[in-house]
Amino acid sequence: MKKLLPPVLFLFFVIAMAVACSLQGSPHHLSGGYNLLAVPFVLLGLGLSFMGSSLFRKIGTNIMTFGAPDKLVTSGPFSWTRNPMYLGFVISLFALAFIMGGAYSSLALAVVFLVITDRWYIAFEEKVMRQKFGADYDAYCQKVRRWI
Template sequence: MKKLLPPILFALIVCVMAVICWGTGSPHNVARNYNLFAIPLVLTGLFLAMTGSRLFRQKGTNIMTFDEPDVLVIEGVFRWSRNPMYLGFVIALFGIAIVMGAAYSSLLLAALFLLITDRWYIRFEEQVMRRKFGADYDAYCSQVRRWI
């Protein structure tokens, strides 16, 4: 599982959503044209993920999930969420699920991404951050929530 990085899992889930929704004729719960109201969700989520990523590059820290971080980033979007990139992916996935018609399978896949992210990626990263940054990271965790 260490080789399955979050952006790859994100893309994989989007592809599976498309195959299930359109390939199997999964029933849609949002009428055509109304699903387009979810496009701002998709764009907001992707913007949030890219903003966090850009801040990592500006700070010169590692962005790879399973490698050790170089810097504790606590400014910008990280003032409101300890995981804005993951939050952005989740928001975008729920938006994509709605754009695709909000089939239950698509919504469940978005929820599955959230669960995997929370229980696998974030849990791993938090252990590494705690080891590397100690009390500074604990103080940050006491001030900023994991998601929002």
């Protein structure tokens, strides 16, 4: 799983949600257009992910999950969440689950993505960041929460 980058996992989960909804005939609990109220949240989530990755590129630091970090980024969306890109993916997946009718299978897949992200990717990255930046990273963690 070390080679599976988060954006690829995100796309895999989007496809898995669509397949679970259509092929398995999962019951849909939202209808009548109410599910479309989630569209802005998909855009918000993707925008947040894009903002985080754009800031990494602008600052010129490594964005690859399993690569060595170059700089400790604490500005922009990183000033209120330590993981804006992951948070954006999670927001988008939950919103897509509602767009797909709020089927339990879609919501469950969004939760699974959240757990994988939190326990695998973020745990790995935080360990590496702590080793590289030490007290500076610990101070950042005291000020800014992991998610929100």
